[in-house]
Amino acid sequence: PESKLPALGTTIFTQMSALAQKHNAINLSQGFPDFDGPQYLRDRLAYHVSQGANQYAPMTGTAQLREAIAAKTEQIYGYAPDANTDITITAGATESLYIAITALVSKGDEVIAFDPSYDCYAPAVELAGGVMKRIQLQPPEFKVNWAEFADQVTDRTKLVIINTPHNPSATVWSHSDVEQLWQIIADKHIFVLSDEVYEHICFAPEGHASVLRHPELRQRAIAVSSFGKTYHMTGWRVGYCIAPAIISAELRKVHQYLTFSITTPVQLALADMLREAPEHWQELPAFYQAKRDRLAQGLENSRLKVLPSQGTYFLLVDYSDVSGLDDVAFCHWLTEHAGVAAIPMSVFCAAPFPHKLIRLCFAKQEATLDAAAERLCQL
Ligand code: PMP
Numbered sequence: 001p002e003s004k005l006p007a008l009g010t011t012i013f014t015q016m017s018a019l020a021q022k023h024n025a026i027n028l029s030q031g032f033p034d035f036d037g038p039q040y041l042r043d044r045l046a047y048h049v050s051q052g053a054n055q056y057a058p059m060t061g062t063a064q065l066r067e068a069i070a071a072k073t074e075q076i077y078g079y080a081p082d083a084n085t086d087i088t089i090t091a092g093a094t095e096s097l098y099i100a101i102t103a104l105v106s107k108g109d110e111v112i113a114f115d116p117s118y119d120c121y122a123p124a125v126e127l128a129g130g131v132m133k134r135i136q137l138q139p140p141e142f143k144v145n146w147a148e149f150a151d152q153v154t155d156r157t158k159l160v161i162i163n164t165p166h167n168p169s170a171t172v173w174s175h176s177d178v179e180q181l182w183q184i185i186a187d188k189h190i191f192v193l194s195d196e197v198y199e200h201i202c203f204a205p206e207g208h209a210s211v212l213r214h215p216e217l218r219q220r221a222i223a224v225s226s227f228g229k230t231y232h233m234t235g236w237r238v239g240y241c242i243a244p245a246i247i248s249a250e251l252r253k254v255h256q257y258l259t260f261s262i263t264t265p266v267q268l269a270l271a272d273m274l275r276e277a278p279e280h281w282q283e284l285p286a287f288y289q290a291k292r293d294r295l296a297q298g299l300e301n302s303r304l305k306v307l308p309s310q311g312t313y314f315l316l317v318d319y320s321d322v323s324g325l326d327d328v329a330f331c332h333w334l335t336e337h338a339g340v341a342a343i344p345m346s347v348f349c350a351a352p353f354p355h356k357l358i359r360l361c362f363a364k365q366e367a368t369l370d371a372a373a374e375r376l377c378q379l
């Protein structure tokens, strides 16, 4: 058939994990933990399966899970979304992002995103007939210049896609960034899709700048999160989105014919976990900060320069003292010859990104981080 996405190949995550496997390299490329999620959560899944909770869940998600999410959201962000009308459970955050884009973007609509940007946004916009306008951010801070953003807004702008804590740069937005975004779009008919999958992996002293904290912006926003990140269960494929009822109603029209509903016993187990073990997400920043620091310290005597990581489970390193290769070639070389797989940054950018930066995932056991650091110190 004629391709609808002719320029698109297989995702970098699939490519690099396959290369890591082929060369038996330590895989710090695709973001996933090499340790298991909480025992209690796994036990609750087995329990609900054994109790026969094995038929379709309600289309929007089980009431137990939506109610638990509403309660947690109120506790953290001081805003209680309506569990019936505002919260939709999806197949990972990926489905939430897809249904939001599909429901909101029409042919010719402009969508603004900030590069480097996570790789699933642009193809969904393209399939919807939208036009991506990508604003390139620069290392090491990857800060948005709000005047430059304002210049990109036109009468055709329908949606802005934001992501904090940010994959792949590991930077975070301040509350003032959210306010500046709001000031620019307040009098326009523009929605905000806010990818907050790392909301609980934020090391910044002022905390995670969720759009849900902003009383006006949240009336126009779809906030997306993922249990894959929060509970170390990327393979369970459960995420959710929170949006005002009139927006959620539109997203649900797509969701009901894309997946209809998400695995019932998994939703019930997640609801139990949210209700019974709030300490898990409360302890997550310290848990991941220790891993970040361990990898960074392990690289202190290497020729790699470590950039600050304020959130996510990623660390950027600059390899310019090691090699003159471009980042894609360097990641291949590193996997094949040094036995460590990483992700090149340029693949997340539409414009040329000539910096010598690669992304390392530190959602790994200490032994894995130490072994990787030892290999990287030999470069
Ligand atoms: N957005 C970002 C920024 C991510 O890093 C990821 C996962 N790597 C996703 C969305 C997708 O999350 P999920 O696995 O829940 O679909």
Ligand code: GLN
Residues within 6 Å of the ligand: 013, 014, 029, 030, 031, 032, 167
């Ligand atoms: N989000 C993960 C990452 O950034 C990968 C997710 C995937 O492979 N789809 O590495």
